[in-house]
Amino acid sequence: MLDIQNIRNQFPILDQEINGKPLVYLDNGASSQKPISVLETWEKYYTTINANVHRGIHTLSQLATTEMELARQKVQKFINAKHEYEVIFTKGTTEGINLIAYAITNLIKKDDEIIISYLEHHSNIVPWQMLCERTGAKLRVIPMNENGILQIDVLDSWLNEKTKIVSLNQISNALGVINPVEEIIAKTRKLSNAFVLIDAAQSSPHLRLDVQKMDCDFLVFSGHKMYAPMGTGILYGKESSLNKLQPFHGGGEMIATCSFEKTTYADLPFRFEAGTPNVGGNIALGAAIDFMESVGLEYIQQHEHSLLEYAQRHLLEIEGLRIYAEKANRAGAISFNLEGVGISSDVGMILDKQGIAVRTGHHCAQPIMAYFDIAGTVRASFAVYNTFEEIDKLVEGVKKAQRMLA
The missing domain is CATH 3.40.640.10 (Type I PLP-dependent aspartate aminotransferase-like (Major domain))
Known part of the structure; x- marks a missing residue:
């Protein structure tokens, strides 16, 4: 088992608030945070x-x-x-x-x-x-x-x-x-x-x-x-x-x-x-x-896979939420949209107000978006320092965004 709190203590940037809320950083696919040793x-x-x-x-x-x-x-x-x-x-x-x-x-x-x-x-x-x-x-x-x-x-x-x-x-x-x-x-x-x-x-x-x-x-x-x-x-x-x-x-x-x-x-x-x-x-x-x-690549992989499975299970409980490539073998990220919400960045901005950092848009992969006939998605991407509690905050944040944008 990983000591996630000990790992998080090595990332000083995580110990701050964004818009008055504890930072939940779920944009690791774009760039990860850096430990003190680095x-x-x-x-x-x-x-x-x-x-x-x-x-x-x-x-x-x-x-x-x-x-x-x-x-x-x-x-x-x-x-x-x-x-x-x-x-x-x-x-x-x-x-x-x-x-x-x-x-x-x-x-x-x-x-x-x-x-x-x-x-x-x-x-x-x-x-x-x-x-x-x-x-x-x-x-x-x-x-x-x-x-x-x-x-x-x-x-x-x-x-x-x-x-x-x-x-x-x-x-x-x-x-x-x-x-x-x-x-x-x-x-x-x-x-x-x-x-x-x-x-x-x-x-x-x-x-x-x-x-x-x-x-x-x-x-x-x-x-x-x-x-x-x-x-x-x-x-x-x-x-x-x-x-x-x-x-x-x-x-x-x-x-x-x-x-x-x-x-x-x-x-x-x-x-x-x-x-x-x-x-x-x-x-x-x-x-x-x-x-x-030092953490162990196998432990990192296991932890992140558990986060992905947990996030997918609870996000899919939200009515009208679609996860793209839901049935594919995946790692590191979940890409989704809310039915009836035309612009993914609107969801991202509401999440940001709650201290939750995700990536929105076409992710420099416009052919994929064209295939699904969408302008972009909301992407939550994970690292070893992320927690299940942060996934819970993401899910609640998406529910709030859905209520506000419906």
């Missing part, structure tokens, strides 16, 4: 060892380099990468996807095919559309059904020698649906030579990741959704897959030699880490992983 790690870097990394022989630079490379090793272990140099620091999921979408350009030609799914965040749609515009490749979209479940049987006829990349999320940010990425990867390996990219922005806070078992070519996630600072993220890539790509950014750090006649590129991971990194944030990302491991 905040102190970030502050310690800037107050004791602030210096640029990899480029100095002086003591502070050496200390900063050691701490950031230690964080890289923590990420390697966290996702079970084979080599630490397969771990590349980024600003977040969006930059990681864009990096691959640009770095792969020289391998894509007219009429090649890129496969994504209906459940994607805009950041896993737009970069591939842009790649198609640059190269003449074609975008194919795995359909979903009314339960938010992907219809992956289409891959049996879609995957072929023209397929160059399959990119999809492990968990939908808008619906919380867990996608069968292992099955999709297995199909891809059997029927094509395509790269596979997994967007783990929503799964990294909730599930145990194992990139070797998953057998993906690339995996991306953001630090700020898993208790780390904003502006941090990871791109994992298989060594063999990364070595097929051109660098995305040019500049300092990513070169082996540079002259006006020719530049040669550095080895992994630095080839894809041009410029000064977010050193303090990257070190704090390592501290966030330490926090999650």
Whole structure:
């Protein structure tokens, strides 16, 4: 059993009132709060060892380099990468996807095919559309059904020698649906030579990741959704897959030699880490992983699953409330609307007056909203510090919103 109060005590932001009510923070799918250990790690870097990394022989630079490379090793272990140099620091999921979408350009030609799914965040749609515009490749979209479940049987006829990349999320940010990425990867390996990219922005806070078992070519996630600072993220890539790509950014750090006649590129991971990194944030990302491991990823997953089941059961007791993808296997979030309430933000504003923070709108997933013929949903998303009492407050808040908006 988790000591939830002890966990909550590590998050000072939770100990406050919003509009005169105790804060109930249920917007973790957008960004999680940060424990004291992460905040102190970030502050310690800037107050004791602030210096640029990899480029100095002086003591502070050496200390900063050691701490950031230690964080890289923590990420390697966290996702079970084979080599630490397969771990590349980024600003977040969006930059990681864009990096691959640009770095792969020289391998894509007219009429090649890129496969994504209906459940994607805009950041896993737009970069591939842009790649198609640059190269003449074609975008194919795995359909979903009314339960938010992907219809992956289409891959049996879609995957072929023209397929160059399959990119999809492990968990939908808008619906919380867990996608069968292992099955999709297995199909891809059997029927094509395509790269596979997994967007783990929503799964990294909730599930145990194992990139070797998953057998993906690339995996991306953001630090700020898993208790780390904003502006941090990871791109994992298989060594063999990364070595097929051109660098995305040019500049300092990513070169082996540079002259006006020719530049040669550095080895992994630095080839894809041009410029000064977010050193303090990257070190704090390592501290966030330490926090999650100290609690236990399996305990986090169990607790959040219990919260989701509890929330679904009690929300469905409200007449006229619809949960989207209700029958799908989900994690981390519940997305719903009230019958007769046309604008989800109205519900969100009433909840905010009660100190309850949720996300409303299209969640950067407009194709999903178009499928259901709605403008948006109310999304409550969970973290390890949330409680069943907070779910009760959410349910009562939704009932109040329903009375006010009916």
